[in-house]
Amino acid sequence: xxxxxxxxxxxxxxxxxxxxxxxxxxxxxxxxxxxxxxxxxxxxxxxxxxxxxxxxxxxxxxxxxxxxxxxxxxxxxxxxxxxxxxxxxxxxxxxxxxxxxxxxxxxxxxxxxxxxxxxxxxxxxxxxxxxxxxxxxxxxxxxxxxxxxxxxxxxxxxxxxxxxxxxxxxxxxxxxxxxxxxxxxxxxxxxxxxxxxxxxxxxxxxxxxxxxxxxxx
Amino acid sequence: xxxxxxxxxxxxxxxxxxxxxxxxxxxxxxxxxxxxxxxxxxxxxxxxxxxxxxxxxxxxxxxxxxxxxxxxxxxxxxxxxxxxxxxxxxxxxxxxxxxxxxxxxxxxxxxxxxxxxxxxxxxxxxxxxxxxxxxxxxxxxxxxxxxxxxxxxxxxxxxxxxxxxxxxxxxxxxxxxxxxxxxxxxxxxxxxxxxxxxxxxxxxxxxxxxxxxxxxxxxxxxxxxxxxxxxxxxxxxxxxxxxxxxxxxxxxxxxxxxxxxxxxxxxxxxxxxxxxxxxxxxxxxxxxxxxxxxxxxxxxxxxxxxxxxxxxxxxxxxxxxxxxxxxxxxxxxxxxxxxxxxxxxxxxxxxxxxxxxxxxxxxxxxxxxxxxxxxxxxxxxxxxxxxxxxxxxxxx
Numbered sequence: 001x002x003x004x005x006x007x008x009x010x011x012x013x014x015x016x017x018x019x020x021x022x023x024x025x026x027x028x029x030x031x032x033x034x035x036x037x038x039x040x041x042x043x044x045x046x047x048x049x050x051x052x053x054x055x056x057x058x059x060x061x062x063x064x065x066x067x068x069x070x071x072x073x074x075x076x077x078x079x080x081x082x083x084x085x086x087x088x089x090x091x092x093x094x095x096x097x098x099x100x101x102x103x104x105x106x107x108x109x110x111x112x113x114x115x116x117x118x119x120x121x122x123x124x125x126x127x128x129x130x131x132x133x134x135x136x137x138x139x140x141x142x143x144x145x146x147x148x149x150x151x152x153x154x155x156x157x158x159x160x161x162x163x164x165x166x167x168x169x170x171x172x173x174x175x176x177x178x179x180x181x182x183x184x185x186x187x188x189x190x191x192x193x194x195x196x197x198x199x200x201x202x203x204x205x206x207x208x209x210x211x212x213x214x215x216x217x
Numbered sequence: 218x219x220x221x222x223x224x225x226x227x228x229x230x231x232x233x234x235x236x237x238x239x240x241x242x243x244x245x246x247x248x249x250x251x252x253x254x255x256x257x258x259x260x261x262x263x264x265x266x267x268x269x270x271x272x273x274x275x276x277x278x279x280x281x282x283x284x285x286x287x288x289x290x291x292x293x294x295x296x297x298x299x300x301x302x303x304x305x306x307x308x309x310x311x312x313x314x315x316x317x318x319x320x321x322x323x324x325x326x327x328x329x330x331x332x333x334x335x336x337x338x339x340x341x342x343x344x345x346x347x348x349x350x351x352x353x354x355x356x357x358x359x360x361x362x363x364x365x366x367x368x369x370x371x372x373x374x375x376x377x378x379x380x381x382x383x384x385x386x387x388x389x390x391x392x393x394x395x396x397x398x399x400x401x402x403x404x405x406x407x408x409x410x411x412x413x414x415x416x417x418x419x420x421x422x423x424x425x426x427x428x429x430x431x432x433x434x435x436x437x438x439x440x441x442x443x444x445x446x447x448x449x450x451x452x453x454x455x456x457x458x459x460x461x462x463x464x465x466x467x468x469x470x471x472x473x474x475x476x477x478x479x480x481x482x483x484x485x486x487x488x489x490x491x492x493x494x495x496x497x498x499x500x501x502x503x504x505x506x507x508x509x510x511x512x513x514x515x516x517x518x519x520x521x522x523x524x525x526x527x528x529x530x531x532x533x534x535x536x537x538x539x540x541x542x543x544x545x546x547x548x549x550x551x552x553x554x555x556x557x558x559x560x561x562x563x564x565x566x567x568x569x570x571x572x573x574x575x576x577x578x579x580x581x582x583x584x585x586x587x588x589x590x591x592x593x594x595x596x597x598x599x600x601x602x603x604x605x606x607x608x609x610x611x612x613x
Contacts, residue, residue: 045609054519054605075523082521089608093516095237097246102237107520109238149520161608 001187002028002051002157006060009046009210020046022210023060028157033180033188035198038207044191045161047207051189052085052159053077082108086150086158086186088179090165092142094134100145101130107152120148124178140171147175151182158183160190164197172197238517240533250509254502255542258587261495262546262580263553265488269576270554270569271332272484276473277568278331281377282338283469285414288354290437290449291464292456293324301433304461308437313451314444320347320436323424327391327398327417329381332567340372340391340398340417341436342424348373354438355414362386362408368422370400373408375416380566385409390417401427492582500590503535507598514598515607524599531599535591543584547577 009021020043028034028051038044049055050062053069062069069077081087086107094103104117121130124144126137134142143163150158160179164172172194179188180200190198198204206214236242244251292308294300301321308319323342328335343351348364357375365371372390379385384406391400404419425431437452439445449465456463514527554571562569570576 049605054608075525078518078521078523080521081519085521087520089516089519091608093512093608095513095516097243098237106237106517109522 001030001065003063004047004051004057004060005063007047007050007057007062008059009043009050009055010058019043019210021050021057021207024050024207024210024212026051026205026212026215028187028189030156031185031187032202033183033190033200035201035204036189036191036207037193037195037198037204039193041209042207043210044193044207046210048159048161048189048191052087052157053081083153084156086152086155088143088146088150088158088160088163090162092134092139092146092166094142094145096134099131099133100126100137100148103134103145104148104152107149111153113152117148117152120151120182121145123182124148140167140174143167143171143175144178147178147182150179154184155186157187157189160188162191162193164192164194169196176200238530240530240537244534244537250506251538254499254506254538255545257495257499257502258539258542258583259546259549261491261583262543263550265491265580265583266547266550266573266576267553269484269488269579270550270571270573271557272480273573273575274562274567274569275331275333276477277570279336279469279473281568282329282331282336282415285355285416286464286469287442287466288414288438288445290439290445290452292435292437292452293432293462293464295460295462297460298430298432300460301435304435304456307455308435308452311451311455312437312448314439314447316448317438317440318347318350319438320351321433322347322436323421323428323432324434325391325400325419325424325428329378329415330565330567332562335397337397338378338415338417340419340424341434342419342421342428344421348418348420350438351416351418351436352410352412355410355412355416357410357412359411360408361411362406364408365418365420365423366407367420368426369420370402370404370423370427371407371420372404373410373416373418374406375410375412375414377413377415377566378417379406379409380564381415383565390419488579488582492586495583496586496590499587500594503591503594507531507594511598512607514602515604518602518604519608524602528595528599531595532592535588535595539584539587539591543580546583547580550576550580 004024004026006023006025007021008023010017010019012018024047036044036047046055050057053062056070064080072080095106100121101114101117104120105113118130121127124147126141126144129137129141137145143166158179163175167175176197192198204216205212292304294304305319305321309316320343325340325342327338327340329338345364345367365373374384374390384390386406386409388406389403390406391398392403393399393401410416437448439448449467452463453465453468517527518524551571554569558569558571
């Protein structure tokens, strides 16, 4: 579904050339759970941004169903993310002035998905807290709201960038399990430095210093 | 077969229940952040509308106090007291409109109070029959007390004059102790006419005996307002360069406009500077306001909201804040001016228009300039905005 072909990402950081990803070939298949493993600074988040269209490669291509993402306009890529992808980030980003259910429906602003959002929150154990504001929720609960937001509308791919980093191990495991259980037929691409979080993954690719060094599964 | 991305466009439908990104949602739920912005605009509008209204109250006062001049034409001989018959004959012979009444009377000086000090006012001395006619033309509906008796040191004033000078029946209008409203005898008020026009009337017999110089005043009434205007225009031209001075409404208007033109030029500069300062201040506030929302914009952009969509929403919020502040400011200005009128102006019959359209027009540049600043701030913010910086927590 999504293919990286010789994808590189180089950028300048305070005058220093950073090679975040170097000629990476990887494929995200329909319905699979792909784990991207690697230590901090290995380029795994950069690869996730490339695969999801949040960043454009400085060399090589990222293709979504055969179409080169770089050839799409900014608006097309934005629409792709909004309508086909789901996202979870390392930190549980929620809009502080919106309730849990309102934060969830942000993922599909053009559709009436309130009932689905409430159902998802119920299934994720937040049925009694759908109308709470983020500051009234614990860190684990906030991340579960982010999970619900990523799951809303059954996206084709969910991109999860270290979704367990801000949680304790038990909560982290629970979040990954919830994602995996409720993603339906969608793919899950998860970046982590903790291999125990990828026990349910169909495939795992390992990065080091921007290079893909291993692929298993 | 996989459908193209564009194919999903038609599947979407409007969101009827939860509308988390409607502009008003943010504004209402973040009242502590948006209220200061609205408050600054309200204060700015209040300040500008207030200053202009108070300024405009001065020419308005002139037009109100001397409004009798709109109903009659005054002509007085200049340098030669014997000119009266010739002036009278010329008016009667050459007037372009029928004359309803030409009164030969006398006048003396008095004063009324305004918010910028004392202004001269005329005591018109008339015969009894002329006085009744004069009061009728000045739309006096009722007289509290009575009209001054022939030859007596008595006067009649209208209600606004009584209010303005704080005088009542039995009080002295002009007298020997009053330097700016002198009369050798103490002229007491015996009647107060219920009229919106400002007037001071006395018996002509008293004035002829006690007031110097013995110059007549010709008061000329046309039959209606349109004729009066034509008569005024004719008299102004006809007696130009002659030994006669014309007191016409159009001349009063002209003099007032000339008197205030420089003041209004200064006012324009002051208002322009004020708008500039407020706009810069609001630009800075808007910048802080937008900076506090980088995380929100970054998250939404990462999720797939287009820059255009976020820009539209941000601008919608700005429009609500700015236009809301402007409207509230206008209402606040109106209420404050009503309060000022009630407490400070009305007791002295000072004029103030609490719905002065010119004053409200002066506030229009405020929302326009602030919206311009808001649009610029938002546009700069969104131009090179990278959502990844936010989700990686580099920008927050």
